């Protein structure tokens with residue numbers, strides 16, 4: 285490692301919900317750090333992922349997607365995105381080239397760049413994601429259009445899902461970072477604690493296993509995370525967590541007939557948590573009703589928003 289030419293700094297990934305910000309972070313780290321689901325508004329808090337190579341360390345800030353806030357929870361999520369923009373040395377505005385059958389969303393691109401990215405006053409790259417979904421011929425037109433309209437540093441088209449052109453993004457980010465020593469040791473991928481990622485894994489399974497309003501009405505809180513392995517590596521980790529819902533009817537859906545749905549959720553979450561920790565886990569899940577928790581500032585605060 286040549287420190288005199290080493291670059292280190294923060295890159296904020298911002299964009300609409302479902303743009304693929306978390307997928308891109310995971311692809312760059314070659315590790316599933318941030319939870320990903322087909323549903324929008326999956327990420328609710330800042331996820332810090334640390335990318336390392338011989339010449340650079342990029343502290344990547346994955347953020348909640350930008351939407352019209354409808355409740356206090358959304359306001360808190362947007363505040364997290366604002367904070368990440370303030371911390372950033374460079375901003376990567378991630379815009380999907382296609383959304384299902386819908387074409388490129390110029391209106392959202394305009395809002396994202398003019399209301400969020402430009403006011404931050406940082407160098408920015410517009411990264412066009414999901415290039416695997418569109419034909420190459422339309423991409424060049426969109427790239428030219430965005431260059432003319434917003435004058436970004438660059439407009440790479442990439443696919444976070446396939447990895448196509450993702451390394452090029454690193455090459456574009458690197459020169460924007462300060463020449464500086466690495467901030468973190470080269471063997472860590474994140475600075476958030478394991479218990480946070482355990483709660484995220486439970487949340488991811490809720491997003492995947494339940495439909496309608498359930499994912500959006502739930503929060504996951506880790507009540508106890510006991511490392512019991514210190515003297516005996518075979519001993520299980522004990523994790524007690526609560527799933528918070530807004531209404532009793534939602535609690536019934538989460539639990540399911542004879543507890544079957546909750547059991548399925550618990551199994552899926554436990555496997556992923558064990559994978560993350562590399563140790564066996566005993567996962568206990570409670571379901572609690574907290575009416576209108578998404579609108580209550582004090583509850584939101586206690587859940588880390």
Ligand SMILES: Nc1nc2c(ncn2[C@@H]2O[C@H](COP(=O)(O)OP(=O)(O)OP(=O)(O)O)[C@@H](O)[C@H]2O)c(=O)[nH]1
Pocket residue numbers: 299300301302303304305306307308319320321322323324325326327328347348349350413414415416417442443444445446
């Ligand atoms: N086809 C395709 N799908 C992608 C690509 N990148 C992400 N996706 C999919 O898009 C969906 C959303 O991805 P996420 O990474 O969760 O998106 P996000 O921007 O983090 O979304 P929020 O956390 O809700 O703001 C998932 O189903 C991904 O598999 C891509 O390059 N191509």
Ligand SMILES: [Mg+2]
Pocket residue numbers: 305306307318319320326327346347
């Ligand atoms: Mg996300």
